[in-house]
Amino acid sequence: MNKDDDVSRCVVVLPVIDLQQLNEEQCRASKVRAASEWGFFQVTNHGVPQALLDKLHEAQVALFRRPFERKVRQPLLHLSPESYRWGTPTATCLEHLSWSEAYHIPMTTSSLITPPAGDDKLTTRLVMIEEVSTAMWKLAQQLAGILVAADQLRDGIEDDDDSMVARCTRSTCFLRLNRYPACDAAAASGAYGLCPHTDSDVLTIVHLQDAVAGLQLLQVRGSRRWVAVEPNPGALMVNVGDLLQAWSNDRYRSVEHRVMASAARERFSVAFFLCPGDDTLIRPRSSSSSSRTRRYRSFTFGEYRNQVREDVRLTGRKLGLQRFRRLQQEQEQDLQ
Ligand SMILES: O=C(O)CCC(=O)C(=O)O
Numbered sequence: 001m002n003k004d005d006d007v008s009r010c011v012v013v014l015p016v017i018d019l020q021q022l023n024e025e026q027c028r029a030s031k032v033r034a035a036s037e038w039g040f041f042q043v044t045n046h047g048v049p050q051a052l053l054d055k056l057h058e059a060q061v062a063l064f065r066r067p068f069e070r071k072v073r074q075p076l077l078h079l080s081p082e083s084y085r086w087g088t089p090t091a092t093c094l095e096h097l098s099w100s101e102a103y104h105i106p107m108t109t110s111s112l113i114t115p116p117a118g119d120d121k122l123t124t125r126l127v128m129i130e131e132v133s134t135a136m137w138k139l140a141q142q143l144a145g146i147l148v149a150a151d152q153l154r155d156g157i158e159d160d161d162d163s164m165v166a167r168c169t170r171s172t173c174f175l176r177l178n179r180y181p182a183c184d185a186a187a188a189s190g191a192y193g194l195c196p197h198t199d200s201d202v203l204t205i206v207h208l209q210d211a212v213a214g215l216q217l218l219q220v221r222g223s224r225r226w227v228a229v230e231p232n233p234g235a236l237m238v239n240v241g242d243l244l245q246a247w248s249n250d251r252y253r254s255v256e257h258r259v260m261a262s263a264a265r266e267r268f269s270v271a272f273f274l275c276p277g278d279d280t281l282i283r284p285r286s287s288s289s290s291s292r293t294r295r296y297r298s299f300t301f302g303e304y305r306n307q308v309r310e311d312v313r314l315t316g317r318k319l320g321l322q323r324f325r326r327l328q329q330e331q332e333q334d335l336q
């Protein structure tokens, strides 16, 4: 059976938070609720100009329209050759194959690079990517900061360690441009545009650039089932990453999501990943009201990334936070 059959009939509209309409307290409460119950929410009046997002879309389409040979052999903006990916290099079976191509663009690289003299188009595209990254970075820091502070406030801690968000600097965050080509096989078998995964960062901001459906998430509230997300190019989508889930001791949820390829239409999206430096220590909060035990052991982001890479190499897929979960006995020792 096509793995998409039942899901595409079950469409959800994610909570929408208007960042200007609500007062500060209402706004914070809605984000906390959405991040705990859904792991995903949308924001409007977010401060990233729509005109800029539209221009980025044009530039993105042009970059992906270049001949395949050039995309593979001529790294964009002097990035490393690995910054361009198509398919899934580590896939050993169809289930692990993502029918998509992407550019991975670290923030620092985009700001430090000098485009070749006379290449005006490249310069314009570069400036665009840089501007979108910066605007999304500020927004992501603000949203993550609010979620972190709200969790601390609930426990009556006003001045806890907020270094995880502060350590998400220009030199550690990145933007990803995604293109999902139309895929004939999708009609029959439900191919993946992007395999099921959670994001390994603190927080992700995604702009679904056209109204082509495809994003689905594994609902954590009530029955666990895949639901399709109604695309809304007028809003930005925000989702909690693994680090925020671990830090909050599972209060905020890093929800598994995937993109289904479409047989009829190609699809574009841009995702910004709020990541700290590799040496940043993620130390789950013990006083979180929902649990007085730490559910995960402390780890650095570098350790986490290495483990993910190793699991993908050995098994073809990411095992993620379950690798860092403490045994029940270890958790019980916290209570003694
Ligand atoms: O394209 C999308 O809708 C989601 C992209 C995504 O999940 C990712 O790049 O990690």
Ligand SMILES: [Fe+2]
Pocket (backbone or CB within 6 Å): 197, 198, 199, 257
């Ligand atoms: Fe993702």
